[in-house]
Amino acid sequence: xxxxxxxxxxxxxxxxxxxxxxxxxxxxxxxxxxxxxxxxxxxxxxxxxxxxxxxxxxxxxxxxxxxxxxxxxxxxxxxxxxxxxxxxxxxxxxxxxxxxxxxxxxxxxxxxxxxxxxxxxxxxxxxxxxxxxxxxxxxxxxxxxxxxxxxxxxxxxxxxxxxxxxxxxxxxxxxxxxxxxxxxxxxxxxxxxxxxxxxxxxxxxxxxxxxxxxxxxxxxxxxxxxxxxxxxxxxxxxxxxxxxxxxxxxxxxxxxxxxxxxxxxxxxxxxxxxxxxxxxxxxxxxxxxxxxxxxxxxxxxxxxxxxxxxxxxxxxxxxxxxxxxxxxxxxxxxxxxxxxxxxxxxxxxxxxxxxxxxxxxxxxxxxxxxxx
Numbered sequence: 001x002x003x004x005x006x007x008x009x010x011x012x013x014x015x016x017x018x019x020x021x022x023x024x025x026x027x028x029x030x031x032x033x034x035x036x037x038x039x040x041x042x043x044x045x046x047x048x049x050x051x052x053x054x055x056x057x058x059x060x061x062x063x064x065x066x067x068x069x070x071x072x073x074x075x076x077x078x079x080x081x082x083x084x085x086x087x088x089x090x091x092x093x094x095x096x097x098x099x100x101x102x103x104x105x106x107x108x109x110x111x112x113x114x115x116x117x118x119x120x121x122x123x124x125x126x127x128x129x130x131x132x133x134x135x136x137x138x139x140x141x142x143x144x145x146x147x148x149x150x151x152x153x154x155x156x157x158x159x160x161x162x163x164x165x166x167x168x169x170x171x172x173x174x175x176x177x178x179x180x181x182x183x184x185x186x187x188x189x190x191x192x193x194x195x196x197x198x199x200x201x202x203x204x205x206x207x208x209x210x211x212x213x214x215x216x217x218x219x220x221x222x223x224x225x226x227x228x229x230x231x232x233x234x235x236x237x238x239x240x241x242x243x244x245x246x247x248x249x250x251x252x253x254x255x256x257x258x259x260x261x262x263x264x265x266x267x268x269x270x271x272x273x274x275x276x277x278x279x280x281x282x283x284x285x286x287x288x289x290x291x292x293x294x295x296x297x298x299x300x301x302x303x304x305x306x307x308x309x310x311x312x313x314x315x316x317x318x319x320x321x322x323x324x325x326x327x328x329x330x331x332x333x334x335x336x337x338x339x340x341x342x343x344x345x346x347x348x349x350x351x352x353x354x355x356x357x358x359x360x361x362x363x364x365x366x367x368x369x370x371x372x
Contacts, residue, residue, distance in 0.1 A: 008072045016076075020067050027064055034077055035060075037147075038084050040132050044150060044171050045088035047098035047124040047160045050359065059087040074182075081176070082186040085168050092164040098124045100157045100329060101256035101263040108262040110272035114344040115262045117336040123258040124157050126317055126331050128364050129291040148294040149213045150175035153317055153329060156293065158208035165189075166201035173198055210321070214295050217320050229323055230296050234287045237300075242279040246271045250321050255328040257314070259336060260344060283348045286310045286370050292317045299366040300330070302348045310370035312352055312361045333357045 008016065018026035038059070042052035063070075063083050070079055099122060108115060132151060149155065150171070159167050168187060172178045173194070180191045180198075187194070218226060229248070236244035249267045256263035264273045278285075284303035291297055296318045301310035312333050319327035333356035334347050361368065 007074045007078075008076060012076050013072065016067070016070070016072065019064075024064075027067070030076060031060060031063065031080060034080050036132065038080060040127070040147070040151060041081065041084055041171065041176070042088055043127050044156060044159060044175065045085070045167060046091060047156055048121065049125045049127060049363065050121075051091060051095075055087050055091055056084065059084040062087065074185075078178070078182060078186075081172070081178070085172065085186055089164050089168060092167075096120075096122055097160045098122060099160060100124050100153075101258055101261050102254060102265075103157065103161070104261050107254075107265040107269070110264050110269040110276070113273075113277055114257065114260050114347060116344070117259040118261050119259055119336050124153070124160065126153070126292040126297070126315055126329075126360065126364075127151055127156075129294060130365070144174040145213075146215060147175060149215045151294050152214045153293045153295060153319060154209050154327075155205070155213075158205045161208065162201050162204055166197045166204070169194055169197040170201040170205065174202070212321075214293075214319060217322070218295075221320070221323060225323065226296065229320070230289060230298075230318070233318070233325065234289070234298065237279075237285050237287060240279050240281050240285070242271065242274050245274065245279060248325050250324045250326045253324075253326055253328070255330065257330045257332050259332065262344075277345065278348070282346075284310075285313075287316075288366055288370070290315075290364050290366060292364065295319060297364075299361060299364065301370050303372075307369070309372065312357050312366070312368070313348055315360050315364060315366075331360055333360050 012030060015026045015030040019030055035056070039052055039056050042055040042059070043049060046052055046055060059080070063080060066083070101123075104118070104122070132148070145155070159170070162170065165187060169183055172183045172186065173180065178186070180194045183194045184191045221229070233245070233248055236248070246267060249270060251267050252265070253267050253270050254263060254265045255270050255273065264270050286301045288299040288301070289296070290299060292315065298316045298318070300313045300316055302313045303309075304311045314330040314332040317329045317331070318325055319329070332347065333352055334350045335353045338344070338350060357368070
């Protein structure tokens, strides 16, 4: 592709010159090719789709206002990543980190049932695969993680425990494949400082993530085996067959249900929870398959007798180990504003939360209800 004397292609230089004249359409065309990957970058940094939406909007506004200062010595992509990264660092500085329930507190006694919610914005959120806008394979020779591996739920959760600068360094170097020199320029620091931060970040993330990524697990299973596994899992849930569901779990399986802080660990304890609550036979379930964070996911619906249809309950993201389910993270979309006599023991009988349905089910392209 032909290039201008700077780090831009001739077409990018033309669009930049036009945008500097106040042409917003030219600016949109200049940045549009990078929008999806920038959104994924903001999500990795912040652990939240909503925060990523806001950060990307802010970053693109900053870029628009800073067009005159962009000399084109680097690529448009590098320039935008620098702005987006620093925008995310500003967000991190003024709000608490996001976590999953398993990192928030101790596991729950399965005989007690679900506890109270934490409604503040403290939970990692799921990310739709279709939003990634990324090709398979490595981002660049320097990258350690494939970009889809860099969106997996365990990896995103581990990132949130890193200091902000280490988080940025790890993502830019190991997921996106920027050089140490480029990262140093982005963060206005030195190459030795980047290398030191990367070493510490690698160690911390390795301690919090499985040896094998979900992408490696899914590749080893193959499409047919994954399809059979997920179909069997859905069938067992829809039949309320607790023995069949539990047989598909690893011995150390967990289930968490944000926005509740409750989580249950160990197959026997998960089985006790299932028997007392979701698979007690009180509710009827249906599931629609999708993908989230590069992993199999299920939109779960429960039967509503008054409405005579199945209505959304939770998006369940499945983490696999071999041909078993290791972790279930159920992002529940029911209201947390229960009447004084209400409890989360019977959460599936409570109304949906319209905002959560939009932010989870609608964002994932899941139907708003299912017929009988």
